[in-house]
Amino acid sequence: MATKVIVMAAGEGTRMRSDVPKVLHEVAGRTLLDWVLASSARLGPEETVVVVGQHADAVRSILGESIRTVLQSERLGTGHAVQIALAEMGDVSADTIVVVPGDAPLLNGLLLDLLDRHRSTGAAVTFLTAELDVPYGYGRVVRTDQGEVVGVVEEADADPEQAEIREVNAGVYAFDGARLSGALAALDRDNAKQEYYLPDVVGLLSQEGHRLEALPAPADDIRGVNSHDQLAAADLIARRRINRSWMQAGVWMQDPDRVYLDADVVVGAGARFYPGVHLEGRTTVGERAEIGPDVFGVDSQIGVDARVWYSVLREVVVGDGAQVGPYASLRPGTVLEEGSKAGTFVEMKNTHLDRGAKVPHLSYMGDADIGPRANIGAGTITCNYDGVSKHKTVIGADAFIGSDTMLVAPVEIGEGAVTGAGSTITRDVAPGSLAVERSSQEEIPGYAARLEDRRRQKAEE
Amino acid sequence: MATKVIVMAAGEGTRMRSDVPKVLHEVAGRTLLDWVLASSARLGPEETVVVVGQHADAVRSILGESIRTVLQSERLGTGHAVQIALAEMGDVSADTIVVVPGDAPLLNGLLLDLLDRHRSTGAAVTFLTAELDVPYGYGRVVRTDQGEVVGVVEEADADPEQAEIREVNAGVYAFDGARLSGALAALDRDNAKQEYYLPDVVGLLSQEGHRLEALPAPADDIRGVNSHDQLAAADLIARRRINRSWMQAGVWMQDPDRVYLDADVVVGAGARFYPGVHLEGRTTVGERAEIGPDVFGVDSQIGVDARVWYSVLREVVVGDGAQVGPYASLRPGTVLEEGSKAGTFVEMKNTHLDRGAKVPHLSYMGDADIGPRANIGAGTITCNYDGVSKHKTVIGADAFIGSDTMLVAPVEIGEGAVTGAGSTITRDVAPGSLAVERSSQEEIPGYAARLEDRRRQKAEE
Amino acid sequence: MATKVIVMAAGEGTRMRSDVPKVLHEVAGRTLLDWVLASSARLGPEETVVVVGQHADAVRSILGESIRTVLQSERLGTGHAVQIALAEMGDVSADTIVVVPGDAPLLNGLLLDLLDRHRSTGAAVTFLTAELDVPYGYGRVVRTDQGEVVGVVEEADADPEQAEIREVNAGVYAFDGARLSGALAALDRDNAKQEYYLPDVVGLLSQEGHRLEALPAPADDIRGVNSHDQLAAADLIARRRINRSWMQAGVWMQDPDRVYLDADVVVGAGARFYPGVHLEGRTTVGERAEIGPDVFGVDSQIGVDARVWYSVLREVVVGDGAQVGPYASLRPGTVLEEGSKAGTFVEMKNTHLDRGAKVPHLSYMGDADIGPRANIGAGTITCNYDGVSKHKTVIGADAFIGSDTMLVAPVEIGEGAVTGAGSTITRDVAPGSLAVERSSQEEIPGYAARLEDRRRQKAEE
16 A cells, blocks of 8 residues: 655745745745655655646746646645646555645654554544644534544634634545545535535545544644745744754754754754854754854854854855854855864955964955965955956965955965065065065154144134 | 823833833834824824823923923822813813823724724723733723623722732723813822822713723733833834734745834835844835845835845945845945945945945945946055045946055046055046056065074073 | 751753753853852851762862862762762751752742741741643652642652642752751662652651641742753743843843843943843943944943944953944953944954044054044054064054054054055154155056956957
């Protein structure tokens, strides 16, 4: 008996008021649809079909090759969507069909529980329910006085008594394939929206005397996303789950609600997070590294015992024990080796900073290769662009670059060489040499008095 | 039957421990009093009188011309305050008098509901109540066993049983003018505080057999502010309301509780807010603009598709598709035209950056006019102040300013002109020319060895 | 009858997954153990003994001389730990023994309440309890149907009915010394963990017919910390208490949950905090100072009416009315006198900025002494390190340093002296003089055309 999954992703999500299809909005760095596919992948399904609608192309573009899509071009309801998907699947009479909404990012392992229950009870359908304080917008689960499920009534079709029911249908089902096919064929559109309702299948199966199972689930886990409000709420729950799991692994967070880690970020034990840390994509943080406050990192690697605060990192490598910030911006292609430093008001792009080298302040290093233990004075700039092309700057080991040195690339500063403060260096400097570009200092006495005269004059104007 | 409003703003708010009058503290960028006046303005009142006390001048200074004030110089209670206001108003016997506290910023449309109820029932008085878990500090609403309101008892005068009542008087009333005048004349001061209590009017009217209406309202909506704690709580509620309304309009917020938008800020659909965004005053944000993390904007316009992060903006214009930050400070009078850029460690003041012009890093542009597509190298500074006056720098279209160029204003760089890195430019540069101020680079071999000697010597000291 | 305190700090806290002993983790800048010792110090104890375990040396290293420790080398349970402590204390039969966990940072004045109750009732033991919604992990308080306490049962030993009890033992006790000694001698290890349980003493004393008192306490106050999750939760509660107390003292906080003040920070009335403020150690903030957003301050003094935003301060003094930021980093030894300014992209280290002096932008001032009213142009750098030693820069009163001046230390700029933009100053400048280091500006016409040719050529490649 194979498991096949149908993901319902045809909804337009008009309440998002967005050009982006609803299921492509993100929670913790993954689209809603990716979260759902990751959950359903845990079932080891033989086949997964995503029902797409208006934004079909956009949705298809993010799906892997193994996922098939079917287009629901008419808005005839969820029952109709499942019918289309089944048509694409062929004979499913011997299969278990799991139907899951494309906008439920917090399911975790619930689908496994659902399938277990379904298989172990032999029900015709098993579906997830939740108790909500405010059931508004959801289909209500109707039970007999004995507590047996007899059907699901949609909000629009509920009578006042039914509207009071707080147990709602989560829209997540495991069906016996044969029973599902049969019941879908019997669906009609005699309801408020004139659509084929998938939840009506539950009632039909009940009327036919089949066994129904309703599996109660935590309300947070079955949340769908229909608005930016709900997206933010889902993001907060996902964030708290991610952070709790890292804290359990030995990570310190001063204020976990202010740490924003994408689902794929990896953090070492003993790492310390101050508030305002955003790590996106495939960023990794080494053991005992101290991050934040206020760090934005994308697809970067941060080494063990590193310290990064008040900084932005994009596609960079920060080596073990290296220091970044406060107030540094490291751009793609930058590698800080062990024990090196990019300090305050320092920007780097495509630059390699070797072990123990330091760029403490007010510098721009672009397309530079900086040797071990080199020291770069404040105000140093690699003039890497001549208006036509970008050029490289090479600085040797133990070099000592004076403050405000302009390194007009391409240029090479030899090992141990020194540059004088305020020099514009346009030619290579030999190892061990001092290079200076400077005029003589002239002094004009009495200038302050003249300045004072002009100030007085201006004040009188 | 005209509506007239009395705003109670004489309270000293001693628990704020502040030199600022209580009603002038702000929530979401508006004073408490402004919030109340905005709510009461929705009633279209014929007349509005604000009762002021100790800080009368400060309160008056923020009121428009159409709002009258009366001074309550003695602290004789809320009943006394209303008496003074009525004296100022003249004959109100044919009017509805709405009394509202000056410190209730979250009333929204509640006053309209109050007036509707009052008019439709023909009650002598209609007042707002709320159920509080902790009713501490509020007057309790006393009802008969049949649920009929018979009066309001102040905390200080409540017996133990009354103190348990959780329905409280919100201090927001609509009165029949004639009944109010009559009852006020009958008030006494036989109570714990020896003051004329306005809520006693409710009891008096009840004793006289008049109809009373109590309109239950959400507890959050009727909140007053008596301490900084309560001010912060009100600010959080206001912020959540503002943010929810923008999210409903299609705005993405990763963490809405960390987005601080003043009430008058306007945001386009599809805009995206990261945490730590503060927008104050009349700031506007265009569609699909991406703001944050950590942006402070005051009275600024941000265009569609613009990107602003880790930056401070004060009275500036950021054009469509322009980029700001990370780490830029744009000061008043700065205009970034479409597609231009103020990058990392860039400060601008009173500067016009034309279309596609770029100031990518480590620069100060003050009093500058920068032409289309001009490129400003890292470390460039407009020396706009000579110790006496500020002067202007003009940079032509397509100019290419080399790194660390000092532009000693007044100075003009012609169209397409180029400056050499590290040059101090004191005279105008003709269009298409290269201007350089530089000495020749000298090299002194063996300097590293001498440095090493000195280091060794020092270590031996 | 003397009071003696035993602090239980032998737990390993394995769930923290940390090299740091559990009781040395911090809440609001103080270790858990320090919080507990501060609470117990309010009892005026004659003697305090801390029971330490595995990490004995680390724990001892932070304790003052007056606190004794005993080592529990075997893990034989809390009863055993108290026995060891009593052995160290000698005869306690006439004393009250207070036992308190080393990981309970939120006790506040509860120990005083405990001792009062204990003394006034003459009970053999008085202990704190709390009602928890989720009592998981705690010992349950067992009472008779009449509500009399008869004992405490550990989670591992509780029967299903007992496991449902929501009143838990907080692990905080006041014992009659004689009774405690007697009961400890009678303890056995016939339980799930095969340990000597201190809570069993309660049951033993009950069986012997002694009076027991259970003092209910707020659940938040008795929280222990066993995981990073719980540490963050305790930090949030401590932060809220600290912030509420400052707000009551007249401090404005826009979003108190985003203000992180260590327990020893002192704030003046009327100070204003924007979100993202971290103040650590012995930092002080003067009246009406405005701090934040996004400020990190350690062991610094900020004067009255000062303004500090988007900045980092470490061991610095910011004078009255001085301005810092946005985007400044002030390092140890920096003193900003009254009305001075460290503006945007400014770093300072060991620098004295006298009254009214200004460093508005893009500067590094290290080891500098800057006179009153001096004005430092953008891009100015003190070249304080020559590769061997650090040297001092002295700038006189009213000096006017031109943009991009390199001050090669040791160097002295006289009173009122001026430097030209882009100059490297290597020799002292006399008072009132203008010093310039500059070549003549050369112009090469037609350069833009050549550049254009090269661009075209490159595009064709």
